Amino acid sequence: MTDTNLSAVLYKTQDLRLVDRPIPEPGQGEVQICMQKMGICGSDVKFWQKGAIGHFVVTGPMLLGHECSGVISKLGEGVTNLKVGDRVAIEPGIPCRKCEWCKSGRYNICPDVFFLATAPDSGALARYHVHAADFCFKLPDNVSFEEGALVEPLSVGLHACQRAGVSLGSKVLVCGAGPIGLSTMLSAKAMGAAVVCLTDIDEKRLEFAKEMGADVTVKIESKDVLEVVGKVKAAxxxxxxxSVECSGAEFSVNLGIQATKPGGAFAVVGHGPDPVAIPITAAIAREIEIRGSFRYMNTWPTAIAMISSGKINIKPMISHRFKLEETLQAFETAKSGAGVKVMISCNKE
Ligand code: NAD
Ligand code: ZN
Incomplete structure (x- = not known):
């Protein structure tokens, strides 16, 4: 263990630096975590490159990173669910716990959530981080820290499949074969889908999706949605x-509406151009249920259990590994689009 707190701080657009900061002390109900693994998300790269995502704007120095795991190094007052030395996966969003959505269990749509590395809220890419104890989940011995960090993107896919109502025997279309599309595919299969089809414009991503378990794939080469609908149906x-939209492409929103069977559900995860034009008559006349899907709620225990039991194998997604000291290189790699998931080791090995 170290007694300094090397941290990846985004000062402003394209100004990401490694600086030593004080080790944070846990308050009431919080734990201090000696951080182990951190996955880089597309949103981290976007905040670094553009300084904002929609109305979430970088206003001052903030840490990046929200896909993470670590070891409990100190307990704050009143913490009883964890002990020092516990290995944990961290759920990054801490909701207000008081509003009607928190109280009804849909805390992912709490308007007062604090969310790691969604500007202006600071993230956790550092040697040490302090977090609410009840948003840290113990990892079984057979789940690695890397897998613990990947519970976050997996949770996005799991929640999307729950929103869409994937069940035993489902035929499922997933648009986009990035980390979120892959997580959605793995979740759909684990939830009993009979066959899952992934789309992408990138052949390499589709090849990789097949290696990870996609039953069938359709490469998007045409601008003609109905032509692609035919290909999806055949596949x-x-x-x-x-259907679940995980690409952020307007074309995929159209495809999801046109391809889904009458009365079926279409969950939209991807953030793309806003607003988008959609074929509203096709949605109305075929009673397509369009459902927004935002982050996740109560998915950590499920995702950890599925990884531990071997029913979901998320680990092959990791394509690159770096040390905390190599954060800039790690971010350049993520930005380049090479590979799928870039992972950073936060501890001094
Ligand atoms: P990613 O960029 O790695 O993957 C997107 C994939 O879509 C890429 O492989 C790209 O080639 C592919 N694509 C582009 N145009 C396409 C098209 N026309 N048809 C099919 N595929 C196409 O991103 P990711 O990390 O996997 O995230 C996917 C989306 O989900 C992003 O828009 C992200 O902002 C969003 N997201 C939403 C939530 C949420 O809670 N709603 C959470 C995380 C990420
Ligand atoms: Zn709330």
Whole structure:
């Protein structure tokens, strides 16, 4: 263990620096975590490159990083669910716990959530981080810190499949084969989908999706949505019961509405151009249920159990590994689009 707190601080657009900061002390109900692994998300790269995502704007120095795991190094007052030395995966969003959405369990849509590395809220890419104890989840011995960090993107896919209502025997269309599309595919299969089809414009990503378990893939080469609908139907052996949009492309929003079977559900995860033009008549006349899907709620225990039992294998997603000292190189790699998931080791090995 170290007694300094090397941290990846974003000062402003394109100004990401490694600086030593004080080790934070846990307050009431909090734990101090000796950080182990951190995955880089597309949003981290976007905040670094553009300084904002929609109305989330970098206003001052903030740490990046929200896909993480670590070891409990200190307990704040009143913490009873964890002990020093516990290995944990961190759920990055701490909601207000008081509003009607928190109280009804849908805390992912709490308007007063604090969320790691969603500007202006600071993240956790550092040697040490302090977090609410009840948003840290113990990892079984057979789940690695890397897998613990990947519970975050997996949770996005799990929640999206729950929103879409994927169930035993479902035919599922997933648009976009990035980390979120792959997580959605793995979740859909684990939830009993009979066949999952992934789309992408990038052949390499589709090849990788097949290695990770996609049953069928469709490469998007045409601007003609109905032509692609035909390809999806042929690939799945029928129209999708549920579709999930994970690419952020306007084309995929159209495809999801046009391809999904009448009465089926279409969950939208990807953030793309806003607003988008959608074929509203197709959605109305075929009663497509369009459902927003935002982050996740109560998915950490499920995701950890599925990884531990071997029912979901998320680890092959990691394509690159760096040390905390190599953070800039790690971010350049993530920005380049090479590979799939870039992972940073936060501890001094
Ligand atoms: P990513 O950029 O790694 O993956 C997107 C994939 O979509 C890429 O492989 C890209 O080639 C592909 N793509 C681009 N145009 C396409 C098209 N027309 N048809 C099919 N595929 C196409 O991103 P990611 O990290 O996997 O995240 C996916 C999306 O989900 C992003 O828009 C991200 O902002 C969003 N997201 C939403 C939530 C949420 O809670 N709603 C959470 C995390 C990420
Ligand atoms: Zn709330």
């Amino acid at each position: 799945l052996g029928g129209m999708p019961d549920q």
